Amino acid sequence: MFALASLTAVASSFLPTVLAHGGVLAYSNAGNWYAGWQPYNSPTGQTTIERPWSTYNPITDATDAQLACNDGGASGALQLTATVAAGSKITAYWNQVWPHPYGPMLTYLAQCPGSTCTGVNSNSLQWFKIDEAGLLSGTIGNGTWGSGIMIQQNSSWTTTIPSKVPSGNYLIRFETIALHSLPAQFYPECAQIQITGGGSLAPTSAELVTFPGAYSNSDPGLTVNLYTQQALTETYYSIPGPPLYAGAQPDYPAPSAPASSAPASTPTTPTGTTSAPGASSTPTGPAVPQYGQCGGIGYSGGTVCASPFTCHQVNAYYSQCY
Ligand SMILES: *[C@@H]1O[C@H](CO)[C@@H](O)[C@H](O)[C@H]1NC(C)=O
Ligand SMILES: *[C@@H]1O[C@H](CO)[C@@H](O)[C@H](O)[C@H]1NC(C)=O
Numbered sequence: 001m002f003a004l005a006s007l008t009a010v011a012s013s014f015l016p017t018v019l020a021h022g023g024v025l026a027y028s029n030a031g032n033w034y035a036g037w038q039p040y041n042s043p044t045g046q047t048t049i050e051r052p053w054s055t056y057n058p059i060t061d062a063t064d065a066q067l068a069c070n071d072g073g074a075s076g077a078l079q080l081t082a083t084v085a086a087g088s089k090i091t092a093y094w095n096q097v098w099p100h101p102y103g104p105m106l107t108y109l110a111q112c113p114g115s116t117c118t119g120v121n122s123n124s125l126q127w128f129k130i131d132e133a134g135l136l137s138g139t140i141g142n143g144t145w146g147s148g149i150m151i152q153q154n155s156s157w158t159t160t161i162p163s164k165v166p167s168g169n170y171l172i173r174f175e176t177i178a179l180h181s182l183p184a185q186f187y188p189e190c191a192q193i194q195i196t197g198g199g200s201l202a203p204t205s206a207e208l209v210t211f212p213g214a215y216s217n218s219d220p221g222l223t224v225n226l227y228t229q230q231a232l233t234e235t236y237y238s239i240p241g242p243p244l245y246a247g248a249q250p251d252y253p254a255p256s257a258p259a260s261s262a263p264a265s266t267p268t269t270p271t272g273t274t275s276a277p278g279a280s281s282t283p284t285g286p287a288v289p290q291y292g293q294c295g296g297i298g299y300s301g302g303t304v305c306a307s308p309f310t311c312h313q314v315n316a317y318y319s320q321c322y
């Protein structure tokens with residue numbers, strides 16, 4: 001009894017954390033199965049195409065030095081590389097059942113200099129986005145997200161290696177971002193692939209980013225609050241990171257930005273102010289009650305809060321009275 005009780009105590013102090021998070025544990029491509037890195041086994045003797053990674057815990061800072069591949073950037077001692085044809089589909093498998101259905105799925109490539117990625121630090125590379133799926137239907141507060149589809153699809157995500165991408169050695173970075181609590185949780189892992197039979201469409205400089213660097217902690221897509229009244233009517237979600245590579249072949253349609261955000265208002269707004277981006281500079285409309293919306297890109301309602309409340313910017317798309 002005593003032994004059982006203490007075992008249970010140990011289990012309950014560790015399991016919730018481990019089960020609530022995770023990462024990519026395997027890959028498949030063209031009928032080949034590739035077992036991934038096991039972060040809780042000894043690194044000695046592990047041979048896999050996946051880059052070593054360190055923890056099931058999420059990264060919660062967009063500037064974290066481990067944001068590229070959830071590791072220090074190095075390849076494994078016995079690092080392998082998978083040969084993958086341009087135009088084929090590659091699938092990453094997370095630990096089952098993935099617990100976080102709210103947030104985007106993203107896949108990036110980064111080409112390595114020279115004839116192999118082995119020995120190349122992932123933080124030195126430039127990445128371009130070849131797949132993304134954000135809010136696919138419904139609203140921010142009550143909708144279907146890329147990561148919800150990932151869970152439905154056996155906790156896996158499939159990305160097409162663009163047929164136009166130049167042949168060569170790449171890291172492929174699969175990422176899911178969880179938005180159920182803030183700060184947002186990043187779960188990125190990488191694998192080494194050699195792309196064969198590719199095309200000649202190099203990514204443009206506007207499509208290339210570094211990790212860290214590609215995201216900011218104030219990005220609208222990383223600060224969105226799922227639990228506001230506004231979230232139950234908002235149907236646009238801005239996926240973090242650079243624009244999709246022009247040759248990308250995503251399975252899910254890109255979201256179209258709301259037409260009303262077309263005027264020069266951009267998501268890069270000053271922080272720490274009580275201004276309401278996208279709202280008219282002259283306060284208008286009836287007083288907005290506590291917790292009501294008072295500003296944000298695409299918003300055209302009242303901007304004055306009922307006394308004694310004032311308007312606070314939550315993100316570029318939403319300011320609230322409180
Ligand atoms: C969420 O969406 C479902 C299905 O579209 C709907 O039945 C439900 O009432 C919605 N819940 C809220 C809180 O809006
Ligand atoms: C679902 O994923 C697991 C790995 O997590 C894999 O072993 C299994 O074959 C997959 N099932 C299907 C139907 O793809």
Ligand SMILES: [Cu+2]
Pocket residue numbers: 019020021022058099100
């Ligand atoms: Cu988690």
